[in-house]
Structure formats: structure tokens, C-alpha cells
Amino acid sequence: MATFVLIHGAGDVGWYWHLVAAELRARGHEAIAPDLPCDDDSAGLPEYADTVVGAIGDRTDLIVAAQSFGGFTAPLLCDRVSVELLVLVAPMIPAPGEAPADYWTHTKFSEQVRVRYDDTIALFYQDVPPELAAEALNRARTQSEARMGEPSPLETWPNVATRVLIGRDDHLFPADFLHRITQERLGITPDEIDGGHTPALSRPHELVDRLEAYAAEQGLLGGP
Template sequence: MATFVFIHGAGDVGWYWHLVAAELHARGHAAIAPDLPCDDDSAGLSEYADTVVGAIGDRTDLVVVAQSFGGFTAPLVCDRVAVELLVLIAPMIPRPGEAPADYWTNTRYDEEERVRYDDTIALFYQDVPPELAAEALTRSRTQSEARMSEPSPFDTWPGVPTRVLIGHDDRLFPAGFLHRVTQERLGITPDEINCGHTPALSRPHELADRLEAYAAEQGLLGGH
């Protein structure tokens, strides 16, 4: 069985993953989803990675799963522990040494044709059950931007098998945008799921299926 290590996105908490974690626990896997210090002005990407590595402890057979801005933390974790598989979901995909604040310009995000949404639920949670979307808002935190201009402290993408899963109806990162960025930066074609930006809340069972299938491809499910 695998150990799934979940990294949440900007201004969020580990709770975001609770439905997927429960699905995977029921199938015999382990799952951890630490809260990153994203509202701490003194914390940067290295401290985010410290938090994840500390939560991993001596666990093995690791599948690191990163949502959105979690894509900036994921390669740092993969550089520090033995990871069998990296899965990026609706991700920001940094270049080595890229500062988060520069991502939008470097990926030509503003040139992307998309509808602008001012409402948080309409942008992030349009396909999430209303009660879950409301709870997500109450649990969210302010994302500190104090250290967003610092270069990401990794020199090259880790040599870990990597999958990218994007939402067909993602309103923050449209599918066309993520197809282009994934191909440009990782040289791979992403998979798609029929959802918006937050599939761990809108499609937890289907997301668990995808993650388990990815882990099986890496031989992490043993004889089960």
C-alpha cells in the first residue's frame, strides 16, 4: 500500500484533502495532509517543505500529491525524501529558481482567454456542494506574500515519475493554459478530470480512483 502525502494550495489547510484521504484510508492506504505555515510572513517555500518532510517522518512508498500553489513546494519535498511518484493537480509548475511572484508573467497567464470571476466560490468551488464550499471558505487562511519574490530553492526538477491532472472546467487555470504550461515545463501531456479547480472536494471518489491507479502503475499496491 502507498502513503499519500498531500500538499494544499495557497491560503488553504490540510482539511481540503479530507474526503480523498478518507477514501484512500478505506482502501488500506496511509494519507497525511499537514497544514503549511502559509499565513506566516516569516515562512517561505523552504519552511513549507520542512513542514511536509516533518509530517512524513519515516514513512515510505510515498506518493506526493500537490494542489495548485502546492506545486512550488512539491519539488523541494522530492529533493529531500525518497518519493516514488509525484502527482500535480491543477498545478502551478515552477521552473527551477523561479519566484512565485514571477510565475504569472513567465507563463503568460494574463494572455490566456478566460472569464474573470470576482466571486471566490464561482472561481474555485463552482462544482463543490454548497455546504462544503462554505466550510472551505471558513477554514481558508490569508496567504502571506511576504516571501513570494524569493527564487524557488531548487536547481532542477527531481527525477521522480510525475503525473499532472487538470480540471476540464477549471476557471482559475483553464485546461488549455495548463496543457501548454505542462508541456513547456515538464514535457508531458496532462490528464483531465471533469471538474473545476478543487477536485478533492468536488470529485473525491474519482480523484482517489485516479491516484490509486497512478500508484498501481508504479507498483505501489503490492498484491492488493
């Protein structure tokens, strides 16, 4: 059995991971998916990390999976709790000391050749079943921008095994963009999964297969 800590993206809730969490539990693992204080103007990245650390408690040997903007919170956990593996899914990958508001300029996102989608469903949930996409929109929260200009407290990328998984048809972060950023910032090649930006809703079983495979590569699942 392994303990998976699941971190949602901007303006979202832990419910985003509910299908993945259920599948992980069905396979004998523990899954923790806290709600970050993303709609609280007084909360910044340190408070996001505090929230996750509080949800973890005294658990150890953790596998942390973070989606999208959750990539800014995930590496901050490694100096505070026992993390064995980071898995970044369709992620933002912060540089040390980078403010979230500066990410777009620093990564030259505006220069990326991509189709523009004005519809939220088309941008984030194009391959999610309609009823789940509607529920996701209903549960979404407004992402506070109040502290997005503050530098991340991340001083260096943690010395923790890190994998990056990207969607081949991600409408927000195209695959070629994430290939470039992953190579530039982590020096590794990302893996790919079919679909878009929110595979925890569109492909939960396949995503769990990937998470288990990454954990097994690190010897974290035990076994006979």
C-alpha cells in the same frame, strides 16, 4: 498499502484533502495532509517543505499529490524524502529557481483567454456542494506574500515519475493553459478530470481512483 502525502494550495489547510484522505484510508492506505504555514510572514518555500518533511517522519516510498500552489512545494521534497511518484492536481508548475511572484508573468497568464470570475465560489468551488464550499471558505487562511518574491530553491525537476491532472472546467487555470504549461515545463501531456479547480472536494472518489491508478502504473500498490 501506500503512503500518500497530500499538499494543499495557497491560503488553505490540510482539511482541503479530508474527503480524499478518508477514502484513501478506507482503501487501506495511509494519508498525510499537513497544514502549511501559509499565513506566516516568516515562512517561505523552504519552511513549507520543512513542514511536510516533519509530517512525513521516517516514512518511505511516498506518493505525493499537490494541488495548485502546492506544486511549488512538492518537488522540493524529493531531495529530502523517499518520493516514488509526484501527482500535480490543477497545479502551478515551477521552473527551477522561479519565484512564485514571477510565475504569472513567466507563464503569460495575463494573456490567457479566459472568463474572469470575481466571486470566490465561482472561481474555486463552482462544482463543490454548497455546504462544503462554505466550510472551505470558513477554514481558508490569508496567504502571506512576504516571501513570494524569493527564488525557489528548486535547481532542476526531480527524477521522479510525475503526472499532471487538470480540471476540464477549471475557472482559475483553464485546461488549455495547463496543457501548454505542462508541455513547456515538464514535456508531458496532462490528464483531465471533469470539474473545476478543487476536485478533492467536488470529486474525491474519482480523484482517489486516479491516484491509485497512477500508483499502480508505477508498481507502488503491491498486490498478490
